[in-house]
Amino acid sequence: xxxxxxxxxxxxxxxxxxxxGLKQPQKIISPKFFYDEAGSQLFDEICQQPEYYPTRxxxxxxxxxxxxxxxxxxxxxxxxxxxxxxxIKTRLLLEKLNALAAYVPVDISREHLTQTTQSLAADFPDxxxxxxxxxxxxxxxxxxxxTLPIKNIVFFPGSTIGNFSTEDAINLLRVMRTEARSDGALxxxxxxxxxxxxxxxxxxxxxxxxxxxxxxLLARLNREHSxxxxxxxFAHEAIYDDDQKRIEMRLISLCQQAVHISGERIELNAGxxxxxxxxxxxxxxxxxxxxxxxxxxxxQTWSDADNLFCVQYLTAINN
Ligand code: AVJ
Numbered sequence: 047x048x049x050x051x052x053x054x055x056x057x058x059x060x061x062x063x064x065x066x067g068l069k070q071p072q073k074i075i076s077p078k079f080f081y082d083e084a085g086s087q088l089f090d091e092i093c094q095q096p097e098y099y100p101t102r103x104x105x106x107x108x109x110x111x112x113x114x115x116x117x118x119x120x121x122x123x124x125x126x127x128x129x130x131x132x133x134i135k136t137r138l139l140l141e142k143l144n145a146l147a148a149y150v151p152v153d154i155s156r157e158h159l160t161q162t163t164q165s166l167a168a169d170f171p172d173x174x175x176x177x178x179x180x181x182x183x184x185x186x187x188x189x190x191x192x193t194l195p196i197k198n199i200v201f202f203p204g205s206t207i208g209n210f211s212t213e214d215a216i217n218l219l220r221v222m223r224t225e226a227r228s229d230g231a232l233x234x235x236x237x238x239x240x241x242x243x244x245x246x247x248x249x250x251x252x253x254x255x256x257x258x259x260x261x262x263l264l265a266r267l268n269r270e271h272s273x274x275x276x277x278x279x280f281a282h283e284a285i286y287d288d289d290q291k292r293i294e295m296r297l298i299s300l301c302q303q304a305v306h307i308s309g310e311r312i313e314l315n316a317g318x319x320x321x322x323x324x325x326x327x328x329x330x331x332x333x334x335x336x337x338x339x340x341x342x343x344x345x346q347t348w349s350d351a352d353n354l355f356c357v358q359y360l361t362a363i364n365n
Contacts, residue, residue: 061271061308068312068320075263077209077295077323081155082266088259095251099244100205103355104235108135108203111348111357112142115233118346118359121145124195126225128152128182128202128218130162135203135235140170148174148191152182183217185224198230205237205355208292208326212336215326219340223362232342232360238353239327242286249284249293249325257282260295260322273307283319291332295323330356338363 060079067074081089093101108115121144127136130153140149149166153159159177167175174193180186188198200222207215222232249256260282264275283296299314306312314320328336333356334344342360349356 057270064267064271065308065310068307073312073314073318073320075320075322079266080259080263080323082262082270085259085262085266088255088262091255092251092259095253095255097247097251098256099248099354100235100237103350104203104205104357105135105138107235107348107350107355107357108138112138114346114348115139115357115359116142116144119143119199119231119233120196122147122193122196123199124148124150124188124191124197126150126152126188126198126200128200128222129204129206130155130158130177131201131203132158132162132165133203136166136201137169139201139233140166140173146173147193147195148176148189150176150178150188152178152180152186154179154181183214183221185221188225196229198226200226200230200232200234202232203235203357205235205325207234208237208328209323210326211324212326216336216339219337219342223341226342226362228362228364230362231345232337233357234360235355235357236333237325237327238349238356239291239329240354242288244354245286245293245327246284249286249295250282256284256295260284260297263322264297267307271308273305275305276303279303291327291329293323293325293327294321295325296321328356333358 064075092098124147130151151159151162156179159179163175163177174191176189178186210218226232261277264277267273268275279300280297281300283298285294287294296319298319301316304311304313337344337360341363343363344358344360346359347356
């Protein structure tokens, strides 16, 4: 695995990206910066909140249909997970799939990969685990397993696709199509359109865990990028945009203030906010449109009784 994480270069690149976002007329910080150790832990806590339906609903759907999923995938497949799968969903797949050729977690964080690889290799001694340290928004080379896979299955659970704009989501689906090759498939989880009330509660849980998660981003910038954000001077907000069908998470400045980050000064007016995340909710039609643009055709769609969340199996289109 190439050295990417924790180098001074990586830190510098992150800082440049964060600064560039804070200098835009609409200040923005990418949600990928949420996930330091504290942030990952807070996210796990979000998933336990009664209002946050996605994680538990997706897992229920997968449990309920795992035999059909295993049948569609078939034997001797290679599973390529975008993001290193520390989740119960990954374990469920690895347990139920027949004669897996390999499991390939792809993640930019070397630390996450190492953890995943060690714990999965220990629990699944018969599965070859081949970690790839890469930014999965760009095409990357796949390792060659000892057993030749019959097909490549890209696995992208968690509705992480929803963090991307439509254009970026299609580009990411294209990378997945490349890795799936001509006879491969995609198993993906995405969140469905639903009434504003339900979505907004999910991102404004009563226990305030999502607020902590959002504010941890600023704490992280203070810790790792010598910024001096006053956490008490910001508030969490999450609003559902019914036209764009997406949650927008914000950190609102509660007063006029100036912040320093990597030697630069950023000013915020009272009420001005930093956008920290978009989480898109899709209709089946809109998702099909994006998938087709990227060369995938939906083959099977599973949902829960309340149509909150969707797990879909799509195969590569060749033309
Ligand atoms: C991990 C991107 C799927 O969009 O619901 C949860 C992240 N943010 N609560 C989502 C998140 C606030 C989550 N994803």
